[in-house]
Amino acid sequence: MSTQTGKMGAGRFFKEQRTKLVYPDHPLNGLTVLITGANTGVGLEAARHVARLNAANLIIAVRSTTKGEAAKEDIRKSCPQSTTNISIYTVDYCSFASVKAFAEKITKEIPKLDIVILNAGLSASEWRVTADGWEEVLQVNVLSTTYLALLLLPKIRESYNKAADLMPALVVVTSDTHYFTSFKQRKAISEDLGILTAMNDRKTSDNFDKYPASKLLEVYIIRQLAKWVDQNMQGEVVVNCVNPGLCHSELNRETGIKYYALEFMKRFIARTSEVGSRNYLWAATAGRAAHGQYVGSCEVQKPAILVTSEEGQRLAVKVYQEVGQVLTKADGSLSQYFE
């Protein structure tokens, strides 16, 4: 099985799903780890690993405090020996204002951030538009994820210490579905804000493709952001994206008719959320070797050809620039990332 072809055929997919993944054992003593969407699914299992590995602080970032409290209780019960201090913060990716308020609170109240795992994500077939005017999957998976990454990056960088054995890390959770997207909106590359406008238009969006396309955009953005970090932060933060693989979780709750097909397939080949979450810990602790990379099955893998090809490279620049246009309009303080 080659994971370096940029292609994901059925053979590779099934084989990878069955690959044994290394159990996380990198000590996290003294570190502060923040995970979004950590109340359920893969994010919750990643949080459990963090507590088991005795990080100093674990920040569970969730939409609902009640769900956050339940997750904390669940982690405490399963890791009774853990000395990790667990705190709960709220954030709703459907609102730029909420993302901004959350980032400000974290920056003010948390002395340091060593690892940030932006895991919150949505797969929804229904067409819904947020109060900010964006199709919900696009805003949650792409715009708000990027916004939060950029707002927290300076704080993460503050944790850089040349002598430390672990580099601070920003991990964004993407998906192997990025290999399968048709991403038809890429044809709007020559228009101003063409790609995001096409993705945000019910007539040119594609219900079946909007989730995989959003995950492709995350890969583009992370590759561009990693270059920015090298040029402007002396590479002092590891930035990468990670795929947990097909896992049992609540992700399909809003996928409409695809739900039954996916749930049926998952019965035979899905990883547990715990197994999928091992990838997050691997990506967060792999250091420079994983910087700017796509991580899957606890290794650096080649992303889709639509990422590495010449067309992909042009698209990455354009998508990053378009996202920059949207985000700097929402928050002028971000302009440094897009100059």
Ligand SMILES: NC(=O)c1ccc[n+]([C@@H]2O[C@H](COP(=O)([O-])OP(=O)(O)OC[C@H]3O[C@@H](n4cnc5c(N)ncnc54)[C@H](OP(=O)(O)O)[C@@H]3O)[C@@H](O)[C@H]2O)c1
């Ligand atoms: N499971 C898979 O097979 C698979 C495969 C590849 C990639 N992924 C990726 O893995 C990540 C985790 O997914 P999962 O499978 O664990 O799904 P999940 O069980 O549905 O968990 C998703 C998490 O994201 C949170 N979330 C959704 N919308 C949000 C919003 N507007 N603001 C803040 N938080 C929000 C959810 O909060 P609520 O509980 O409040 O809704 C939940 O905590 C996602 O990025 C997903 O795309 C999953």
